[in-house]
Amino acid sequence: MTLSILYFGMIAEATGQPLETWHSLDAMTVGDLKNDLLEKYPVLRDRKFQIAINQQIADESFPIPPLAQVALLPPFAGG
Amino acid sequence: MGHKPKKVFVEGPISPQFVAESIAKHQSKTSIGAHNIFLGQIRADAKVGGVVTGIEYSAYPEMAEQIFHQIREAAFAQYELTCLHIYHSLGLVPTGEISLFVFVSSPHRRATFEALEFLVEEIKAKVPIFGKELLGNEGDFAWKENT
Numbered sequence: 001m002t003l004s005i006l007y008f009g010m011i012a013e014a015t016g017q018p019l020e021t022w023h024s025l026d027a028m029t030v031g032d033l034k035n036d037l038l039e040k041y042p043v044l045r046d047r048k049f050q051i052a053i054n055q056q057i058a059d060e061s062f063p064i065p066p067l068a069q070v071a072l073l074p075p076f077a078g079g
Numbered sequence: 080m081g082h083k084p085k086k087v088f089v090e091g092p093i094s095p096q097f098v099a100e101s102i103a104k105h106q107s108k109t110s111i112g113a114h115n116i117f118l119g120q121i122r123a124d125a126k127v128g129g130v131v132t133g134i135e136y137s138a139y140p141e142m143a144e145q146i147f148h149q150i151r152e153a154a155f156a157q158y159e160l161t162c163l164h165i166y167h168s169l170g171l172v173p174t175g176e177i178s179l180f181v182f183v184s185s186p187h188r189r190a191t192f193e194a195l196e197f198l199v200e201e202i203k204a205k206v207p208i209f210g211k212e213l214l215g216n217e218g219d220f221a222w223k224e225n226t
Contacts (some may be wrong), residue, residue, distance in 0.1 A: 008137065008138075052139070052207070055139075071207075075224035075225065076209070076225050077208060077209050078136075078208030078210075079199065079202060079203045079225060
């Protein structure tokens with residue numbers, strides 16, 4: 001399946017890009033994707049972030065639907 | 080539940096004139112007996128790397144607009160409000176300027192105190208807005224984190 005992944009704030013700084021397209025042969029949960037991302041970007045191990053799937057915060061057991069928009073969200077700082 | 084989603088984000092600081100004009104626009108709504116306003120201002124905190132000179136805000140706009148809408152609907156459901164407005168800056172807001180403007184109006188004061196606190200706390204906790212604190216004059220920065 002193909003996902004678009006958005007990076008924000010300190011996470012975009014760590015990955016060096018604001019978005020990328022991610023291909024996977026297998027179905028994935030949020031936890032699976034997180035492990036793959038930490039492997040590609042070891043620097044993310046030291047950063048706090050949540051993952052949103054199609055604009056909703058999802059926990060690690062959540063199965064990612066095909067063509068989902070994934071977002072890695074660092075701590076919020078509004079106000 | 081049927082309030083129209085509203086535009087929240089404004090580019091750069093929120094001016095005192097904008098706040099004043101927002102107040103003036105409510106003079107025709109004569110069921111209102113109380114307004115309450117929260118203004119978030121950028122503080123010159125001293126950090127490793129220098130004093131904060133401003134915050135550069137960014138957001139995940141599609142998600143942020145949805146969350147703002149949910150927060151608004153929750154406030155209307157919980158409190159007796161006539162109207163409610165939220166504005167938040169994107170881009171650079173220098174120290175001393177306003178980055179968040181929350182404005183609630185009700186027939187009576189009690190609802191405005193409670194709704195305002197609810198709204199500000201919800202916004203800080205739930206909306207995907209990110210802040211880069213610019214430090215000193217040499218290009219240092221730190222990422223802000225709400226606590």
